[in-house]
Amino acid sequence: MQSLITAPAMMQELHSNLRSTTLRFRAGQLIFDEGQKATRWYEVIQGTVRTCRFHMDGHRHLTGFFFSGDVFGADHGTYGTAAEAVTDVVVRCYRVGDITDDSTPKPQLDEAVSILFRAMSTAQRYLFIMGHRTASERLAAFLLCLKQQANDDPNIFVPMSRSDIADFLGLTVHTVSRTFTDLARRGLIEINGRDSVIITDNAGLCRLAGEYQDSMTPDVDTDIHPAADLCLGELSAA
Amino acid sequence: MQSLITAPAMMQELHSNLRSTTLRFRAGQLIFDEGQKATRWYEVIQGTVRTCRFHMDGHRHLTGFFFSGDVFGADHGTYGTAAEAVTDVVVRCYRVGDITDDSTPKPQLDEAVSILFRAMSTAQRYLFIMGHRTASERLAAFLLCLKQQANDDPNIFVPMSRSDIADFLGLTVHTVSRTFTDLARRGLIEINGRDSVIITDNAGLCRLAGEYQDSMTPDVDTDIHPAADLCLGELSAA
DNA sequence: CGTGCGCTTGACAGCTGTCAACACTTGTGG
DNA sequence: CCACAAGTGTTGACAGCTGTCAAGCGCACG
Numbered sequence: 408m409q410s411l412i413t414a415p416a417m418m419q420e421l422h423s424n425l426r427s428t429t430l431r432f433r434a435g436q437l438i439f440d441e442g443q444k445a446t447r448w449y450e451v452i453q454g455t456v457r458t459c460r461f462h463m464d465g466h467r468h469l470t471g472f473f474f475s476g477d478v479f480g481a482d483h484g485t486y487g488t489a490a491e492a493v494t495d496v497v498v499r500c501y502r503v504g505d506i507t508d509d510s511t512p513k514p515q516l517d518e519a520v521s522i523l524f525r526a527m528s529t530a531q532r533y534l535f536i537m538g539h540r541t542a543s544e545r546l547a548a549f550l551l552c553l554k555q556q557a558n559d560d561p562n563i564f565v566p567m568s569r570s571d572i573a574d575f576l577g578l579t580v581h582t583v584s585r586t587f588t589d590l591a592r593r594g595l596i597e598i599n600g601r602d603s604v605i606i607t608d609n610a611g612l613c614r615l616a617g618e619y620q621d622s623m624t625p626d627v628d629t630d631i632h633p634a635a636d637l638c639l640g641e642l643s644a645a
Numbered sequence: 646m647q648s649l650i651t652a653p654a655m656m657q658e659l660h661s662n663l664r665s666t667t668l669r670f671r672a673g674q675l676i677f678d679e680g681q682k683a684t685r686w687y688e689v690i691q692g693t694v695r696t697c698r699f700h701m702d703g704h705r706h707l708t709g710f711f712f713s714g715d716v717f718g719a720d721h722g723t724y725g726t727a728a729e730a731v732t733d734v735v736v737r738c739y740r741v742g743d744i745t746d747d748s749t750p751k752p753q754l755d756e757a758v759s760i761l762f763r764a765m766s767t768a769q770r771y772l773f774i775m776g777h778r779t780a781s782e783r784l785a786a787f788l789l790c791l792k793q794q795a796n797d798d799p800n801i802f803v804p805m806s807r808s809d810i811a812d813f814l815g816l817t818v819h820t821v822s823r824t825f826t827d828l829a830r831r832g833l834i835e836i837n838g839r840d841s842v843i844i845t846d847n848a849g850l851c852r853l854a855g856e857y858q859d860s861m862t863p864d865v866d867t868d869i870h871p872a873a874d875l876c877l878g879e880l881s882a883a
Numbered sequence: 884c885g886t887g888c889g890c891t892t893g894a895c896a897g898c899t900g901t902c903a904a905c906a907c908t909t910g911t912g913g
Numbered sequence: 914c915c916a917c918a919a920g921t922g923t924t925g926a927c928a929g930c931t932g933t934c935a936a937g938c939g940c941a942c943g
Contacts (some may be wrong), residue, residue, distance in 0.1 A: 460769070464855060483762040487769070523722040523761040530768040531698070531725070533806020535706045537775035538815020568889070569922065582899055584923055601908095617702060622683045632930070780931070807890065820931055822891055839890070839940095884943105892940070899930085906923075913916080 427499045432492040439480060441489040447500050448481035454496030455566040458488040458494035459574070469575035472567060474556055494566050537577050540617070542586045545576040550596065554606060561606040570603075647660040665737045668728040677718060685720035685738050692734030693804040696726040698814070707813035710805060712794055731805050775815050778855070780824045783814045785853035788834065792844060799844040807839075 427454070432438055438449065441460060455538040470488050473479045480490055488595075536545060549572065553563050567575075573583045587604075590596045595612050597605040606612055656800065667690070670676055679698060684695040687694075694711040711717045718728055776784060785811065791801050803811050805813075809819045824840075827835045833850050844850055 460773070462773060462777075462855075464777075466773070466777050468769075470769055470772075470777065483759060487762075487766050520758065520761070521721060523758070523765070524725075526765060527761070527768065528725050530765065530772065531706075531708055534708075534768065534772055534775055535698070535700060535704070535815075537772055538706065539700075539702075539704050577773075579900055580922080581901085581924085585899090588923075607904095617700075779929095817932060818890080819892085819933085823931090826891075886941100886943085888934080888941085889939090891936100893936085894934085896933080897931090899928105902926085904923100904925085906921100908921080909919085911916100911918080913914100 412517075427501050430498050430500050432496050432498070434492055434496075436496050438490040438491045438492060438498070439486055441486055443486050445480065445482040445484060445486045447502050449479055449490070450499045450501070451475050451477050451479070451498040452499055455493040456490055456496055456498070457493050457567065457571060458490050460488050467574045468577075469571060472571075472575070493571065542576075542578050542582050543576065543589060544615055544617060546572070546583065546586045546590065547595070547612045548617070549576060550590075550604060550606065551612060551616055554609075561609065563604045563606065565602045565604055660789055665739050665846065668736050668738050670734050670736070672730055672732050672734075674730045676728040676730060676736070677724050679724055681724050683718065683720040683722060683724045685740055687717055687728070688737045688739070689713050689715050689717070690735040693731040694733050694734055694736070695729055695805065695809060695813075696728050698726050705812045707809060710809075710813070730811065742850075743772055770788045780814075780816050780820050781827060782855060783816065784810075784821065784824045785833070786855070787814060787851045788842060788844065789850060789854055790826075792847075799847065801842045801844065803842055 438456065439445075439447075441552075451473050453475055456479060457469050458471045458473070458479060459467055461467055471479070472493070480486065483493070488575075510627045536548060540548070550563060553565065554561060557563060565572075569580045569583045569587075572578075573580045578586075587596075587598060590612075591598050593611075595606070595608045595615070597607050599605065676694065677683075677685075689711050691713055692716060693713075695707050696709045696711070696717060697705055697707045699705055709717070710731070718724065720726075737776075774786060778786070788801060790798060791803065795801060803810075807818050807821045807825075810816075814821070816824075825834075825836060829836050831843070831849075833846045833853070835845050836837045837843065
């Protein structure tokens with residue numbers, strides 16, 4: 408569920424060496440705006456943050472959700488997205504020299520590059536979802552990401568609004584809402600209010616999302632590439 | 646139209662210092678496979694190359710097209726996609742030390758990182774297209790990319806098959822075909838055989854693709870974010 | 884000339900966006 | 914405490930778009 412842009416875990420190794428400021432934002436508040444000079448990066452201490460872009464046609468596109476421990480805003484030059492508080496949040500804010508700064512130690516630079524490549528790979532997997540998956544498949548993948556984010560607890564806390572989910576998955580609020588009730592009707596989940604979902608059929612949800620449990624092989628008989636894979640779970644990989 | 650993964654122009658600066666091998670591939674031939682160790686990167690001398698992934702459900706997803714001068718295959722660790730010749734191609738093949746190799750000069754490393762961030766930005770823009778755009782809007786954006794790739798000549802050469810375009814845009818062959826004829830019927834393009842298209846109404850095509858010519862402002866009256874933009878043309882940015 | 888492949892087209896169904904209405908919660912003010 | 918408004922979420926009706934299925938066309942190749 409982390410950003411498709413950057414989640415440089417490598418920077419976490421520098422925590423002890425960096426001066427940080429703790430900030431609080433109320434739900435809905437802007438943390439930084441798209442296009443601003445990217446002089447700081449942030450770590451979520453408590454709450455949930457979203458990154459988003461607005462497009463000419465008025466559509467909003469959410470590019471990631473960030474939870475406790477996640478890093479966001481580590482962009483290059485200017486911020487490629489805005490960041491907003493989904494809930495009341497507490498974040499730690501670090502000034503950074505540019506990643507390509509001479510003072511950056513070599514191994515961490517290596518890891519940064521590696522992470523960027525992984526982020527690209529994640530983005531491409533996500534591209535596939537947006538291009539080829541239906542609403543219920545996208546929502547299933549999304550819920551599994553939330554579950555993984557919460558240590559695989561099937562009792563999921565959903566801090567973001569239906570509208571946020573819609574703008575993240577490329578759907579409308581209506582479709583998201585309908586799909587929630589549809590998944591519930593099919594016995595895959597149970598809905599407890601607007602911010603709580605229980606996964607009652609994990610295997611079924613995985614099947615929907617395009618993941619296959621255990622060593623189950625996909626039921627295709629054509630000449631599939633051996634390396635073929637689509638691990639939606641990695642959407643939330645750091 | 647270049648890869649969403651990597652198109653490190655910085656490496657081109659090293660051409661003169663590197664040993665290279667010239668290789669030829671016939672249309673349809675595999676250049677390298679997904680998952681292989683990424684020990685070389687390639688530059689297209691002549692022809693067109695595509696990079697693709699296969700997914701469990703049997704779907705193919707093309708991640709980029711590469712034309713003369715474009716660089717592909719500069720991945721980290723293993724290739725994230727396979728690369729195939731769309732037409733008969735001539736490529737130059739370079740062995741590379743890892744980008745993070747100690748011998749890589751600092752400025753070029755900086756540029757590599759910068760390019761990676763830009764690629765991420767491009768991927769996110771592309772994500773938006775996949776999530777929010779209709780078939781005709783996608784095809785319009787695609788054709789404009791092809792046009793830009795060919796020095797803005799409105800007489801476009803389309804080397805790839807309808808199937809390739811479909812798997813790149815997240816559509817089916819049928820929809821791509823129907824959309825081609827639809828654009829022609831609306832007077833935006835003229836189709837000359839399967840591999841040649843003339844753009845007869847550039848402004849109209851731009852409007853469709855979500856780009857606005859000149860200083861035309863989008864006709865929305867809601868509280869649009871000031872930094873809002875969607876420049877599909879940058880899809881083909883290096 | 885026959886075959887195979889890619890491209891096109893039509894009919895149809897399914898999914899999702901749009902429009903509309905309503906329920907529920909929250910906050911404000913009387 | 915109630916009335917009211919605003920925001921969010923849900924649901925239904927409907928239309929439009931796109932995938933699926935099916936058929937046919939044109940071209941390249943043997």
